[in-house]
Amino acid sequence: MNIVLQNLTKIFPSRNKKSGEEVVAVNNFNFEIPDGKLIGLLGPSGCGKSTTLYMISGLQKPTSGRIFFGDDDVTEMSTENRGIGLVFQNYALYPHLTVKQNILFPLQNLRGKDKMDKNAMLDRAYEAAKLVQIEQLLDRKPSELSGGQQQRVAIARALVKMPKVLLLDEPLSNLDARLRLQTREEIRRIQKETGITTVFVTHDQEEAMSISDMIVVMKAGIVQQIGKPQDVYDDPANLFVAKFLGTPPINVFSGRVQEGHLYIGEDRIIDVKGVPDQEVVAGIRPEGFVLSDGGPLTCAPVNVEVMGRDVSVVSTHPASLNPLVRSIINADNRIELGDSPVRYAIKPRKLFIFKKETGERINFEVK
Amino acid sequence: MVESKQQWKAWLYLSPAIVLLLIFTVWPIINTVAMAFMEDYSGLAKIGGDTAFRFGIGNFAKVVQNADFQQALINTVLLCVISVPISTILALLIAVALHAIKPLQKALQTIFFLPYVTNSIAIGMVFAAMFNVIGSVGTRRPLISSYGIVNDIIRFFGGNWVNWINSGSEHWANMFVLITYIVWNALPFKILILLGGLTGINKQYYEAAKVDSTPRWRVLTRITVPLLSPMLAYVVITGFIGGFKEYTSIVGIFGESMGPVHAKGSMNTMVGLIYDSLASNNQGRASAAALILFGIILVVTLINLWVSKKHVHY
Known part of the structure; x- marks a missing residue:
């Protein structure tokens, strides 16, 4: 019934x-x-x-x-x-x-x-x-x-x-x-x-x-x-x-859209075509990070948490609204952290942008 | 050890209570037992120089064989056996009803609790006035100026008036008045205890019962009463103990004659009997009667506890 x-x-x-x-x-x-x-x-x-x-x-x-x-x-x-x-x-x-x-x-x-x-x-x-x-x-x-x-x-x-x-x-x-x-x-x-x-x-x-x-x-x-x-x-x-769904929770950054690009801090992350220029909040799911030498997002490493199946890389980023940025990386990649910054590429489907004032989602086309 | 060093302090702090208990409770109890077993003990005789009382159980024999004792025992047991269940059930119903209503709850609680803070002799006199018939009762042509409120009510509904407590009244009528009074007098304490118990019951049991479409009477009998059983047991046990010590209520209604004018002493109880023996300077017999009463209360309480063990949950 x-x-x-x-x-x-x-x-x-x-x-x-x-x-x-x-x-x-x-x-x-x-x-x-x-x-x-x-x-x-x-x-x-x-x-x-x-x-x-x-x-x-x-x-x-x-x-x-x-x-x-x-x-x-x-x-x-x-x-x-x-x-x-x-x-x-x-x-x-x-x-x-x-x-x-x-x-x-x-x-x-x-x-x-x-x-x-x-x-x-x-x-x-x-x-x-x-x-x-x-x-x-x-x-x-x-x-x-x-x-x-x-x-x-x-x-x-x-x-x-x-x-x-x-x-x-x-x-x-x-x-x-x-x-x-x-x-x-x-x-x-x-x-x-x-x-x-x-x-x-x-x-x-x-x-x-x-x-x-x-x-x-x-x-x-x-x-x-x-x-x-x-x-x-x-x-x-x-x-x-x-923010409410997902463990570890989504990483949120303050960002801005400028001429069809999403910036987090000074890093130009992805193209968001058709979105007017404005201040936004960008959310990236922990599984949306990919370690990549040429990746657009640059974070300062803190430590690596090993969870067996996955590895969680904890880092900081000046534009992050949380104290720490937490990414989940497949444990197949052995990760040795040095003092050098980690660079991530971002999976576009794991990234959402929201209006800064209302928190409302802003849709953009993912290529 | 630290503890033993501190022990004298503990005793010091306890000493006021212990001294008082020894003087006013323990010593009298020992004395009572001693007096009960001294043949024909009398305080007056002792002062007169007669100190050689033989040991024996004569006091008990005299108490038990006394016709007044048998009447007093029957009265006491009747009062207990009838008034305790009635007052407990009434108190339960009133407490449940009081608990269920929201407006005026506090005001009604106060009203129901008033008898508790009122002097029982005063209440007895009011009850006596309610049942009292003023005029010449028992003559061939009674001349009556007031039938009392209760008779007025009976007459209003077309009934015949009853001689409740006056000269010529019957024993059952006396008993009825007395039990009404005792029940009414016992209600506030019981309601208070049961109401306290009810507030302690988790509301979710009632919500669960509601979800399960439980009829009201079943909520009362299967949920409220079992969950209230510790309080009910307490109320019943203290009710019986109080009932066996009933005395002031009779004085309140009948005065020191302990019965209507034509049958003095007919409503006497165990405690009344003890007082009578003391008044006639028979401390030995009074002590024996007190011990018998103690024995009865002990047995009844043990039975109560035994029954409640089977039916009280937790």
């Missing part, structure tokens, strides 16, 4: 009555979440991604705008009737119930024609437990489980009533790095197996990029860009999106 968000807006009244400043948590969000896809809502904290999720769940009411599940307008519908599954950031497992009782809980609430008999409920609970691979933990209490196990129980509890929509609020934030990697694959697998339209919230761009069918990048309540992870990465709409 697809979810349509139409002009969705949430304004929180100000806490301090004197100042009267309202907080616009979500500003005019329009998006159609396609059926059966995994969508990542991504952004720094306070960007409105969780608020959006809670509005879809019904736990928060939008100030204006509408939400549709399929053809049904659910804007005014209470959470109880929306038929969603929600996994909370802290899981919110009932501490006094065993894992089995926790998973059974939503089923025991079913009334009327949906009411199930005991065996059917148990079957469903086992099925859900199997899906998240916690069959052997059913008789334990949540306090006897690790974070990752609790997380699975929470997912099982959300899935057991076969919701039309699954919502996950920062599902991996309480897990350690290794478990996070494992669990995100797990979420992807479960979502694919069940085909439930899933929305999850994260501030970790890597997490969102790695498992989402589509990502929505938000900032200060405003949607910055929506698209497939690779598309958003390769074609960021603005400086914020470019």
Whole structure:
């Protein structure tokens, strides 16, 4: 089932009555979440991604705008009737119930024609437990489980009533790095197996990029860009999106366009035909650097970080807006750094230019 | 060692409390036990020079065989067994309701907490006034100037007025008034404790329950009550202990006669009995009764703890 968000807006009244400043948590969000896809809502904290999720769940009411599940307008519908599954950031497992009782809980609430008999409920609970691979933990209490196990129980509890929509609020934030990697694959697998339209919230761009069918990048309540992870990465709409996606992050320089050429400092990097002369911010992805003796960008080397597969060359450049310029070079090239400057050629598709004032992307033709 | 060098300081700091405890708690307890096992111990006799009290359990025998004791025990147990569950359930419902509302929450909390800071004798007198019938009750043609507020309400709805606490009133009516009073008096403390417990419950459990379409009564019975169980256990245990020590409420309503005019002492409780024995200069018997009460409270509390261990989570 697809979810349509139409002009969705949430304004929180100000806490301090004197100042009267309202907080616009979500500003005019329009998006159609396609059926059966995994969508990542991504952004720094306070960007409105969780608020959006809670509005879809019904736990928060939008100030204006509408939400549709399929053809049904659910804007005014209470959470109880929306038929969603929600996994909370802290899981919110009932501490006094065993894992089995926790998973059974939503089923025991079913009334009327949906009411199930005991065996059917148990079957469903086992099925859900199997899906998240916690069959052997059913008789334990949540306090006897690790974070990752609790997380699975929470997912099982959300899935057991076969919701039309699954919502996950920062599902991996309480897990350690290794478990996070494992669990995100797990979420992807479960979502694919069940085909439930899933929305999850994260501030970790890597997490969102790695498992989402589509990502929505938000900032200060405003949607910055929506698209497939690779598309958003390769074609960021603005400086914020470019900076937010990618590890190591994109290198940004202050530059200028003059007579169809992009200059970073005094280095003439590439041709940007058709772009009027102006001050710009240039962003270069770390993988966009190629070591080249005749390359246009000249940096002062600092050191080399070896990461096995790749080598990261750390250097400085006077026009860089970050303290360090970080490039990723294939480890096939043995790199010995001397005191002499390193020179880079730049892959044009890995270089973006943005308006200096607004951060808006300036498109140019790549030959 | 540094610790042992510092130890005398620790004892010094503790000494005021220890000295007071020794004088006013430990010594009286030892004394009580001693007096309870001295046959026919009486402070007056001791002052008179009679110091040779035989050791024995006569005091206990006399207390237990006393008809007043049996009445007092029945009264006390009835008061506890009826008032504690009622007040606990009422307090739970009120606390949940108070927790759920936003406007006027603080004001209502204050109102519900008022009985706690009010003198219980004063409350008892107000309750007595509410149930008091003024006039000649029990004569062939009663001449009555006031039926009391409660009877006025009953009569307003077309019921027959009840002789609650006056001469000729029945035991169940006395009991009803007393339990109403005790429940009302016990509510504020329980509400306060339970409200504190409710604020401590993570709101997300309720949001999760909402997402799972949990009906309201089920939220209460399956989430709120279990998560509140430590507080509920505390409230029930202290309720029973307080109930077994019930005394002032009876004085508040019936006065020192501990019952309506025609049946003095009929509403007496264990603590009342201890007072009576002291008043009649039977310290030995009073001590024995106190020890019996202590034993009962101990057993009931142990049962409470045993039950709560099974049902209290965490």
